[in-house]
Each structure stands twice: as C-alpha cells, then as structure tokens.
Amino acid sequence: MKWVNHESHVEIYPPKEFKFTECLVFLGRSQEEVLHRIKDHYLYKLLLIQEEMILVKILEAEGIIKVEFPIVAPNNSKRIQVVNYIEEWFDFHSDLEGFYQMANEDQLLKRMAEKYYGLRMVGIPDLFEALTWAIMGQQINLPFAYLLKKRFVESYGNSLTFEGETYWIYPTYKEIAKVRVEDLRNLQFTTRKAEYIIGIAKIMVSGEITKEKLKHLEYHELHNQLMKIRGVGAWTAAYVMMKCFHQHSSFPIADVGLHNALKLQLGLENKPRIHEIKVMATNWEGWQSYATFYLWRSLYD
Template sequence: MWKERFKATGFYDFDYTLLRWQFDPLTRLDRAERWVDVPVKLGEERHIVRVQGLGTTAEPAFEVSGESVKDKDALVTHVQELFQWGVNLENIHQHFMDTNVKQLFQDHPGTPIVKDFHLYDCLMKVIIHQQLNMKFAYTLSTRFVHTFGSTKDGVWFYPDPEETAALKYEDLRALQFSQRKAEYVIDTSRMIAEGRLDLAGLSGQSDEEVKKQLVKIRGIGPWTAENWLLFGLGRQDLFPKADIGIQNAWKVYFDMDKKPSYEQMETHSAGWHPYRSYASLTLWRSIEG
C-alpha cells in the first residue's frame, strides 16, 4: 500500500468532478468522503487507485493511494494525466473575464477537464450514448460493462477491444442496443483490435486531424469525435455545438426564447478560443444543478 499527496496549480473544483461522475453508475465514489476509485489497466493487470480530495476549491489538495508499490510511478502518472492538476485554471478563468460568459465563470469557478479513465472506454461510452437521453444512455453503458466487462473489489472495468470484437451483434441487441448501435460498437472495436484504428496514435494529432480520421468510421459523427477529443484526450478547445445540453444552457444563460443556431453559437463563442472546452463544461455545469 502506498499514499502520496498532490496539489493542483491554482483553484480546482474536485467536488464538481465527483458530482458529474455520480451520474455514471459504473463509477465507485463517495461525495461526502470526497473520493473516487479509478480503474487503471496496465497491460493485463487491473489496478484501483483511490483519489481523495483534501483541500478546497481555492486551495486544492489530493491524496492518491494504491496497492501495487512496483507500479506506483505508472499509476501516479496515469492519474495525473486524467485529473490534469498541472493546468492553471486561474489563468483560463481570467481569459473568460473579458468575454460574454464572464458571469458564467464567476458563478462556477475552477471547473476542470477531467478525462475518462481510458481512451477505449471513452470511445465506447460516447458511441453508446450518442442520440440518447442521459438516463437511458447510462443504462445501456452500465449493461454493457456489467455483462462483458470485469470487476475488482467493487470497481468496474470496461471490456478490452478484443473482448468486444469477439461479440455478436445479437449479444448487444439482447441488452436493448439498436441494431445500428450494436454494429457501431462491435465494428469499431474490431478495427481497434485488428490495429486499423490506433487510439493512442490519434492522441498525438491535431483536433482537426483526429476528427477527420474518426468521422470516416461508420457510427462516429462530429458530436462523438468532439466528445472523445474532450473527455478522452482532454483537449482544451472543443465546442460541441450539436450537444443538446450545451444548446439548452446557452438558451438559459443568454436568455433566449429558443435554442441558438449554429451560426449564433459560432459567432458568439469567437472570443472563447483557445479554451472553448472549459466554456462547454461550464455551460453543462450551469444546468446540472
């Protein structure tokens, strides 16, 4: 067993991250005790790393703990990449003080980009969730992992691409997947398992190049590609204009009678570059309660 403490650069709202993760039944956490158990795959090995908030939004601190001493460095590196404690959110906050969403950021300071646990898991989740309401989306992804994934000490792990690739479409249809969604999940997993789609390799390319490559894949459109860039790779300048939640939050914040057009959103977000992802997250947050 090992433990180590870390501090974030500037302010950081860890409690909002726990609130957002609470929507996913697969995530093991305790908001009152302020911890989350992170499933980490290192090759064939499965690890659980607990991240606990110790400080406040203004003075954030964290305790990270795990079982494997020999893998400690790799586990710490993985967790640091997920939570991005080295990003100075105060500088980003100041950027938005000169924009039309100044009040939004004043109301919700320190909203971080926290990445999903693994690139493949994130891609499967956004494919499963696309064009579904949030409740049923999480129902489907939970069924998928409970049926084909694995668990260790109460923490769930997504199946590997090779495991999903070996499934039949009927296996997912039995979980209430549509035929098309079953095909998207399994066919994409086969591409990854066969080496025709390299998610780690994509992580080194530009946002536009990643989107260009992903939308060539049947079942992956701009919304899915942008959400994978945001939550899989943690990219800072994504603005999924097609997202219903962002459109609803925009309507409320800008006091509009109807949802904005893409043209309105593009025009009025011009000053948000190069941090549009933070505006997207903060817009989502503003209507999540």
C-alpha cells in the same frame, strides 16, 4: 507534474486552478454511474494497470491529492501509471489561466467561471471507452445512455468486490471484438450502435486505431481521422477530442446539452441555432471545450 511516493499512498500536487470538490460534483451527476463511486468525499475507482486490477481511493487534504490503495499497494512502476491516469482524468496538464482570463471578459461565461472555479475537464483517458461511450449517448436521453453503459459494463467488464461494494472496469476492445451484434441488441442497443461499437473494437484490436498514433496529430487531422471511423460523426469526434485528447479548441457545437444550457443561461424561449452559437462563441477561441464543459456543468445545479 509533481508527486510524492509514500509507502502506503501517493500524493499528487495539483496545478493551480483546481478544486477537487467541483470535479466531484460533475462525477456525481448520475446515480447510474458504474465506473466510479463517491462516498463521503472520497472517490473510488478501479483501474486496470498491467493486467492487474487496482482499487484507488482518492481524496483531497490541504490542497493535496492523496491516492490510497485500500486493497493492495502496487509496485512503483504501476504507481506511475496510476498517477498518469489520475492526472489525465482531471486534466492536470492544462494551464487554465487563459481560460479564466477569457471567461472573465465574457458575459455568459463570467458567472460560471466564478461559480465553478477550479472545475477541470473531467476526461476519459481510455480511447475505447471515450469513443464507445459517446456512441452510446448518441440521440437518446442521458438516463437511458447510462442504463446502456451499465448493462454494457456489467456484461463485459471486469469487477472486484471490496467491503460489500462492487467496482467495475470498462470492457476492453479485445473483449468487445468477440461480441456479436445480437448480444448488444439484447442489452437494447440499436443495431447501428452495436455495429459501430463492435467495429471500433475490431479496428482497435488490429492496431489500425490507437491513442498513441492519434495523440500526436494536430487538431484538424485528428478530427479527420476520427470522422473516418464508422459511427463517428462531427459530434462524437469533438466529444472524444475534448474528453480523451485534451483539445481545448474542440467544440461539439451541435450538442443538445450545450443548447439546453445556453437556453437556460440566457433565458431564451427556444434553443439557439448553430449560427447564433457561433456568434456567441467567437470569444471562446482556443477554449471552446472548457466553455462547453462549464455549460454542461451548469445543467447539474
């Protein structure tokens, strides 16, 4: 991926089929989001790079992504990691030509592919965050899931305040490995969720699970390895594979949001059944995650 280093900022040349504003719509879907802030088409996020907190301000100007550093401009080795994070966050390494070709031939996806053209899978590069955020969202309504995340982040994450706004970094597994189930219970996590999350923190501290080890695995093997983790079922594994590992074939087919989007898009009386979704999705082969993501996006219109 091409990017240019300037004294005060960095420029990233995004791939084809990318619209920053479309991604901002998705990022702005919850008012309770604490891990980034959108203000006047600027996207702010606090990153932890080599033990240093770096606030980045991201904007698009003439098709180029500019990354500014409002507080302190980091050195070059840190800038490389900032760029890597942003490229992964917006799935810059994927070629979406195949997806749009497929979607153009698909009755259901055609309209959304045109409407949200340029939307890329907004990912969660950090594996601990991807896994535990998915677990927080299991079997509860989304607003409450965001509330849990907010409490979790504000209790155990690091923060920095700049010009009156506070920016947060997701808690590290190192920190959460020391937390007790009872502590998370006080934040209104269920006992199960507290156990799952702390359990994952511990196996990440031990090095048993790392993104490095998992990212080279092939689709099915990755799915199997994720499913071995307590608290991670088929839905969570699929969610993490699409949001953290950029697996385009990943398909959380049992997802309630997906069902609601399909019901709405197709004008159905009831939510579709799994076997019906399988039929609809036969053409999506290889791009199920993007199909799902665009359907999720359709819920925020």
